[in-house]
Amino acid sequence: NAGVTQTPKFRVLKTGQSMTLLCAQDMNHEYMYWYRQDPGMGLRLIHYSVGEGTTAKGEVPDGYNVSRLKKQNFLLGLESAAPSQTSVYFCASSLFYLTGELFFGEGSRLTVL
Amino acid sequence: DQQVKQNSPSLSVQEGRISILNCDYTNSMFDYFLWYKKYPAEGPTFLISISSIKDKNEDGRFTVFLNKSAKHLSLHIVPSQPGDSAVYFCAASEDTGNQFYFGTGTSLTVIP
Numbered sequence: 001n002a003g004v005t006q007t008p009k010f011r012v013l014k015t016g017q018s019m020t021l022l023c024a025q026d027m028n029h030e031y032m033y034w035y036r037q038d039p040g041m042g043l044r045l046i047h048y049s050v051g052e053g054t055t056a057k058g059e060v061p062d063g064y065n066v067s068r069l070k071k072q073n074f075l076l077g078l079e080s081a082a083p084s085q086t087s088v089y090f091c092a093s094s095l096f097y098l099t100g101e102l103f104f105g106e107g108s109r110l111t112v113l
Numbered sequence: 114d115q116q117v118k119q120n121s122p123s124l125s126v127q128e129g130r131i132s133i134l135n136c137d138y139t140n141s142m143f144d145y146f147l148w149y150k151k152y153p154a155e156g157p158t159f160l161i162s163i164s165s166i167k168d169k170n171e172d173g174r175f176t177v178f179l180n181k182s183a184k185h186l187s188l189h190i191v192p193s194q195p196g197d198s199a200v201y202f203c204a205a206s207e208d209t210g211n212q213f214y215f216g217t218g219t220s221l222t223v224i225p
Contacts, residue, residue, distance in 0.1 A: 004114075004156070004225040009216045011122055019166075032143070033212075035215075040217055041217060042119075042202065042215040042216050042218060043143070043202065043204075043215040044211045044215070045213070048211070048212065056211065058211075059212065074206070086195055089154055090157070092156075098145065098206040098207070098208060098210065098211075098212075098213065099145050099164075099206070099208065101147060101159035101162065102147075102149075102159065102213065104149075104156030104157045104158070105156050106154070107154070107155070107156055
């Protein structure tokens with residue numbers, strides 16, 4: 001059972017480049033999330049989705065876009081990467097909204113030079 | 114402003130002893146709390162949760178205590194094992210909100 005899979009796991013970008021992080025879950029979860037983890041900041045929610053075709057902003061959405069065209073996939077895009085977006089990104093999914101556990105992927109480490 | 118705080122960045126405990134990890138929150142509307150465990154280069158994994166209608170929840174060696182009046186929760190691990198060495202995050206949510214709020218984590222080291 002793969003659970004939540006993120007690709008790529010590592011990426012180095014130059015300022016201004018664009019990229020997409022892919023998250024795939026095989027648990028048929030309705031809810032999916034993108035978090036970033038920075039030293040001393042904990043996990044902060046970037047965007048989330050409560051179902052196929054829906055997306056919403058979280059705590060730190062600026063500079064990111066997302067899409068949920070298929071229930072099992074949640075894409076996080078950086079249109080013009082900035083050094084401030086250097087972080088570890090985690091995708092998560094859940095069966096219930098706000099009252100159940102989140103299942104996390106292994107993380108994607110992004111460095112923007 | 115951080116709504117969920119873990120004021121101890123690190124904790125060291127001898128194997129077999131009790132580990133107590135603490136978490137404070139500021140939003141009195143939070144009604145669901147979780148603890149996650151994270152090993153290096155892995156995603157966080159769910160450990161235990163508690164609803165605000167309870168003040169204690171136990172699962173094997175792990176017990177979470179909730180003190181709503183103090184806006185404080187704690188995770189007790191008894192007995193601690195070397196495999197428990199990891200970063201522990203607490204998280205909280207309210208049913209009218211839109212997200213979980215995570216603390217900054219406490220790195221637990223269990224010394225054999």
